[in-house]
Amino acid sequence: MAPRYAPSLRSRLPPLAILLQIIFIVIFAFFVDIADVVKDKKKELVTSYANFQDVHVIVFLGFGFLATFLVRYGFSSVGFSLLIAAMAVQWATLLNGFLLTSFYRWRIKLNMRSLVDAELCASSALVAMGAVHGKTNPVQLLLMALMEVTGFVINQWLIKELINLKPLVQHQGPPTAMTLHVFGALFGVMTSWVLYRRENEPQHEKEKFNRKSGLFAMFGTLFLWMFWPSFNLALSEHRHAAYGTYLSLAVSTITAMAISVLSSPQGKINLVHVQSSILAGGVAIGTGLTTEPWVDMTTGFCAALLSSLGFRYLKSHVLFAFEFQDTCGVLNVHAIPGILGWFASLVIHLVRIEDHTVAVRFAVHHISILLITVSVSLVLGIITGLLLKWSFWKPQQDRKCFDDQAFWEFPHLAERK
Numbered sequence: 001m002a003p004r005y006a007p008s009l010r011s012r013l014p015p016l017a018i019l020l021q022i023i024f025i026v027i028f029a030f031f032v033d034i035a036d037v038v039k040d041k042k043k044e045l046v047t048s049y050a051n052f053q054d055v056h057v058i059v060f061l062g063f064g065f066l067a068t069f070l071v072r073y074g075f076s077s078v079g080f081s082l083l084i085a086a087m088a089v090q091w092a093t094l095l096n097g098f099l100l101t102s103f104y105r106w107r108i109k110l111n112m113r114s115l116v117d118a119e120l121c122a123s124s125a126l127v128a129m130g131a132v133h134g135k136t137n138p139v140q141l142l143l144m145a146l147m148e149v150t151g152f153v154i155n156q157w158l159i160k161e162l163i164n165l166k167p168l169v170q171h172q173g174p175p176t177a178m179t180l181h182v183f184g185a186l187f188g189v190m191t192s193w194v195l196y197r198r199e200n201e202p203q204h205e206k207e208k209f210n211r212k213s214g215l216f217a218m219f220g221t222l223f224l225w226m227f228w229p230s231f232n233l234a235l236s237e238h239r240h241a242a243y244g245t246y247l248s249l250a251v252s253t254i255t256a257m258a259i260s261v262l263s264s265p266q267g268k269i270n271l272v273h274v275q276s277s278i279l280a281g282g283v284a285i286g287t288g289l290t291t292e293p294w295v296d297m298t299t300g301f302c303a304a305l306l307s308s309l310g311f312r313y314l315k316s317h318v319l320f321a322f323e324f325q326d327t328c329g330v331l332n333v334h335a336i337p338g339i340l341g342w343f344a345s346l347v348i349h350l351v352r353i354e355d356h357t358v359a360v361r362f363a364v365h366h367i368s369i370l371l372i373t374v375s376v377s378l379v380l381g382i383i384t385g386l387l388l389k390w391s392f393w394k395p396q397q398d399r400k401c402f403d404d405q406a407f408w409e410f411p412h413l414a415e416r417k
Helices: 013-031 042-066 074-100 112-129 138-162 175-194 211-235 241-263 271-277 280-284 293-322 330-352 356-388
Strands: 032-034 108-110
Touching: 013 032, 013 074, 013 138, 032 074, 042 074, 042 112, 042 211, 074 108, 074 112, 074 138, 108 112, 112 138, 112 175, 112 211, 112 330, 138 175, 138 356, 175 211, 175 330, 175 356, 211 241, 211 271, 211 280, 241 271, 241 280, 241 293, 271 293, 271 330, 280 293, 280 330, 293 330, 330 356
Parallel strands: 032 108
Antiparallel strands: none
């Protein structure tokens, strides 16, 4: 008879986590320095720290509580998100320093901007993690986060090296704003596809929510909703991105609730669908589209519409058609709105560019960025899924998926011998 609980991770998680942490400490000791903050203006330092704090709340609080809607997976969704983000931030700081930012005389300068960039990379890993919540153990999640952050930074480096953005700098937004959500979502979806368990079809018995878990998940959603303008401000070089994001989020909230009622057979609001779809407008406006509010609001409306319909109809259909289980619906929350925002940005900028030659070059650059991002995310997602599928990492049994009891202590449930 199979063991009642999941195999112990004593021989897997502590050695891997401690070894990685020691390696990072050694690398930081040899290559990382704190930037000279005396030279920075006090006002700029305060502003950058405020933005860092907002992004910090999104990464460690918002994403963690977002997945607590699973009735028996609250401990794991919050705890594992904290574990993954803490490790991803360190790894992203090193990779960004080595590949993307200035690496002068074998030293990486650590400042507020580099910390924000590292947390943006960590948020991409948390997006990918949303697709495999409940079906992976913390060892697999650590490896997945390292692979995702590596792929995300390499993707940014490829865009920087292969595509010359300098001639179009006045038109082209920062690549990070366009790629973060799309890369993380597609990476997670492909990993979930490889890790698919036919035993969980069509839905695992514990893949459900109740009033208490739904309320905690809404708590995380509200934090994401409130701080998302700062998140997009960190992604975009345009200061008006915060204004457009706020308006887009407001429109997507109303749209998501309306569509949830219209698409429900009982004519009621589905909390799980709404809590994710109201963020779709913020995802679509990641590039800071325009200074015209109605354009941002229209984009938010379309993003929420597609996301809400995707949650209601697409999620169950892709499970049967493509055999992958998207736990948190990252395909509908991040991938589809992200691609919609990319397309809207392309159209808006092409309309504004008067020179046809520049317009063609901009379109080629814009499309190339998306193609590179999609290709790298799909390939690395498959590779990561194959790596995580190895039985050496001791994945939990099918009946212990979506269950905190496989990894956390519950003294009141302990058996007395």
